[in-house]
């Protein structure tokens with residue numbers, strides 16, 4: 175399987191796509207064509223464990239890797255999870271929650287980032303790369319911690335994480351700033367996530383930066399959700415959820431289902447779209463946003479317009495105005511027109527807006543629709559589900575639940591099963607979830623955890639409880655213009 179760039183001009187192997195992260199010229203790597211999963215393979219996968227299913231899907235894209243080794247890497251990665259890596263919970267007739275937060279950092283990013291170090295290390299070996307790898311990550315909160323945890327003390331790899339100084343939750347910040355490991359560094363960047371992500375993207379796009387780093391025997395790579403190595407492991411859980419619905423006799427093989435996905439950078443929901451392109455019977459994908467509802471508007475109008483206010487919400491991992499992975503979707507629905515995709519991305523950068531044609535919009539609308547929850551609606555969704563079923567969800571999942579409920583209200587006779595994707599453990603956002611469930615406000619996160627436990631009796635993950643005792647190792651705050659100086663300091667250390 176070869177990979178091409180959304181902005182044209184390149185054709186690379188899977189290993190190269192993963193090692194490089196981004197193509198020259200800033201395009202994203204996409205598979206040359208979508209591999210198919212046959213009915214026979216679906217039946218075989220029914221019997222498989224999660225790591226076996228994941229390895230099967232991955233190998234369809236990454237056939238330059240060794241199949242057996244991929245399987246053992248998946249087994250090792252998902253052994254770091256607490257039980258089933260992607261369990262389905264039935265909360266109502268025809269409504270299920272796919273819990274993707276049983277990994278080491280309690281957010282869905284672990285699904286891919288526990289595996290990425292292997293994909294990258296091995297990718298370097300396949301490509302014959304001798305230099306050390308430096309991973310740069312811009313994070314809206316959860317990616318940073320999951321990447322740090324995944325890459326800590328990895329051989330020949332250093333990792334540096336940048337987060338917006340006033341754009342992550344206290345818990346997320348603590349998780350990152352107390353990170354252990356000899357090869358890690360964490361820097362706060364003044365501004366919001368988009369400033370942070372743009373600054374990091376600029377380093378990646380700069381030939382001058384690359385040259386300077388090569389003088390230090392260092393090569394850049396990315397663990398952001400634009401890296402195909404992040405996307406590929408995410409495709410697997412859509413297959414797995416479907417197969418679990420079949421084995422638990424909730425659906426018959428071949429029935430179509432819907433997913434509602436809490437969306438920020440469009441990576442998670444894009445993986446669902448890729449699964450559909452591979453033949454998974456998916457009917458509709460509901461893209462859920464918070465008040466930063468640029469995607470809701472885009473799906474409705476075909477206009478992607480950043481001229482709007484940026485809100486800081488209680489679902490910070492979705493506080494994003496530039497959804498980078500959307501480039502891969504508009505590339506597909508433009509008929510894989512790389513010139514047009516490049517032009518639109520240039521417009522986005524220069525004019526902060528672009529539009530797709532009515533035909534393209536209609537093509538997207540055949541699969542996607544969008545909705546959003548404001549802060550009160552998110553609270554209400556969490557509260558309603560808790561009161562009705564006893565199930566506790568986090569703020570991101572709360573936004574998704576609101577969008578799913580809206581769908582059912584508009585489509586009362588819809589019998590299609592709905593899977594709401596749950597992206598974080600509620601204890602990652604303890605004060606906000608406590609407020610939603612009980613109406614109580616507490617100032618301190620750990621008090622929030624204690625009270626939330628008292629209210630819900632849900633088990634508290636140890637990794638969050640022990641944060642309190644860990645020493646803070648990283649306190650640097652930098653200007654978004656000076657990030658490369660910080661990179662050089664780290665490399666010279």
Ligand SMILES: *Cc1c(COP(=O)(O)O)cnc(C)c1O
Nearest residue numbers: 316438439440441442491597598
């Ligand atoms: C990253 C994240 C999201 C958004 O996922 P994308 O792939 O960026 O769309 C949603 N919820 C949580 C908890 C996250 O960490």
